[in-house]
Amino acid sequence: MDIADEPNRETEAVLTELGVEVLRLTADLGRVDEIRAAFAAVQELFGCLDASVHIGGYSWRGETLQVSEELWDKVLNANLRSTFFCCQEALRIMYQQKSGAIVNMSADAAFFPMYGFALQAAGKGGIVSMTRTLALEAAEHGVRVNAVSPGIVRTAQAGFKRPESPKLQRLKHIPAEAVNHLADQTVANRYLSAEEVAQAFAFLCSDRASGISGDLHHVNGGGYFSLQY
Numbered sequence: 001m002d003i004a005d006e007p008n009r010e011t012e013a014v015l016t017e018l019g020v021e022v023l024r025l026t027a028d029l030g031r032v033d034e035i036r037a038a039f040a041a042v043q044e045l046f047g048c049l050d051a052s053v054h055i056g057g058y059s060w061r062g063e064t065l066q067v068s069e070e071l072w073d074k075v076l077n078a079n080l081r082s083t084f085f086c087c088q089e090a091l092r093i094m095y096q097q098k099s100g101a102i103v104n105m106s107a108d109a110a111f112f113p114m115y116g117f118a119l120q121a122a123g124k125g126g127i128v129s130m131t132r133t134l135a136l137e138a139a140e141h142g143v144r145v146n147a148v149s150p151g152i153v154r155t156a157q158a159g160f161k162r163p164e165s166p167k168l169q170r171l172k173h174i175p176a177e178a179v180n181h182l183a184d185q186t187v188a189n190r191y192l193s194a195e196e197v198a199q200a201f202a203f204l205c206s207d208r209a210s211g212i213s214g215d216l217h218h219v220n221g222g223g224y225f226s227l228q229y
Contacts, residue, residue: 001025001038021046029056029082039089048097051205052090054083055105057123061116072119079123080130087134091143098142103204104131106149108220124149128216135214144213146204150197151220192221 002008005026012024023045027034042049058078060071083104094100109117110125128147135145200219203209 001027003028029086030077032085035082035085036089039086039093043093049090049093049100051101051103052086052094053103053105053201053205054086055201056082056086057105057107060119063116064118067119075119076123076126079120080126083127084130087130087145091134091138091141094138094143095141100143101205101209102134102138102143102145103201104145104147106131106147106216108149108151108218110149111218131216132214139213144204144209146209146212146214147216148197148200148204149216149218149220151192151218153192153194153197190221192219 002011003026008024008026012022015022023042025038025041027038029035039049056078058075060075087102087104090100090102094102104127106127107120107124108114109120110128114121128149131145131147138145197219200217204212204217
């Protein structure tokens with residue numbers, strides 16, 4: 001499920017090639033009615049919901065005095081509000097079947113003071129606290145709820161895969177030493193791949209993590225020890 005159809009089609013093609021039955025849905029996670037319709041479609045087709053991963057979000061960086069009510073709503077709706085209502089709909093189904101696993105996505109901004117990321121910290125920090133509370137509520141229904149906090153990942157959103165990206169254009173005017181500083185802040189001394197982060201989500205969704213709930217997994221190459229922005 002994605003707000004854009006093209007990424008959906010690409011993912012659908014990959015999964016179909018692997019022999020997986022796919023339901024491709026285009027939905028705006030800022031609209032609760034579309035979230036509810038999407039989960040209803042999943043239940044109707046598959047009859048159950050074993051795992052639900054919520055990674056929707058929107059990042060903005062700027063000083064606090066620049067934040068308007070509209071911007072606050074946009075960032076918090078995309079991060080915290082959408083995650084809450086996705087969890088709500090997933091739990092409706094999972095409570096009925098007495099099983100299931102939910103994994104939400106937080107971010108390092110929830111744990112490290114990063115200049116200009118007050119909105120991101122509010123949204124992603126809220127996801128962590130909400131995840132723990134939902135894990136407590138869901139335990140008696142046989143449902144696990146966890147969260148993953150990725151570090152710096154090479155993704156299109158981060159500006160690594162789009163030559164025309166404004167972020168990447170700005171980096172061209174910054175010394176390579178400064179650009180590499182972010183990677184140097186991790187024990188691994190490198191950026192992470194999306195596949196490495198996905199492995200954490202897959203593990204928490206699987207039965208191998210049957211004893212884990214209300215937990216937060218940092219997947220940041222050891223950046224938790226020394227990350228500074």
